[in-house]
Amino acid sequence: MRAHDQRTxxxxxxxxxxxxxxxxxxxxxxxxxxxxxxxxxHVVHAELAVGGHRLIVSEWWEAGDLSVAANRDEVLTIERTDPESVLRRAVAAGAHVEPPAGPSHQVTLRDPAGLCWSVVGPQRTG
Known part of the structure; x- marks a missing residue:
């Protein structure tokens, strides 16, 4: 994802x-x-920078709106130098850690809004 491309x-x-x-x-x-x-x-829409990426957060009021539920099963991945610290802060702030699917060691958390995140460490080269 390019940092300044709002389409992505x-x-x-x-x-x-x-x-x-x-x-x-x-x-x-x-x-x-x-x-x-x-x-x-009252904030209804925001653009945030997380690391080198952007994300848009919007509020929906209509009950039963399918667009709200549509992004609940997607997993967004965020890279941090200390993923364990991020996970601890997330749980302290109300997130729930979900068990890994299958033999994967990837940890997924569900934030208080119901969205799933995977927090990973830096990619190692060589």
Whole structure:
């Protein structure tokens, strides 16, 4: 994914954008680049930078909206130098660790918004 290509940025739909932004900031060190707010300050849309990548977080209000459920089974991967520390912070912030599927040692967590993340260490070369 290229850092400045919004067409490829994951678009996450959540029930509470402010809560999701707080989680991604605290756990993944995300930085808010842009926020769209209502007059009362309620955040309904934001663009975040996580590492060298961008993601878009939007809030959906309609009950039963299939687009909200559509991204619940996708797994987003984030690379961090200390994945164990990130996992500890995620669990402390309300995420749930999911058991690995099959013989994989990959750890997946489900954030409070219900979205799945895989936290991995740096890729080793050679």
């Amino acid at each position: 940025a994951p678009h996450l739909t959540v029930s509470d954008t402010s809560e999701a932004i707080a989680f991604y900031t605290d756990v993944f060190d995300a930085v808010a680049i842009q926020r769209e707010c209502l007059l009362d300050g």
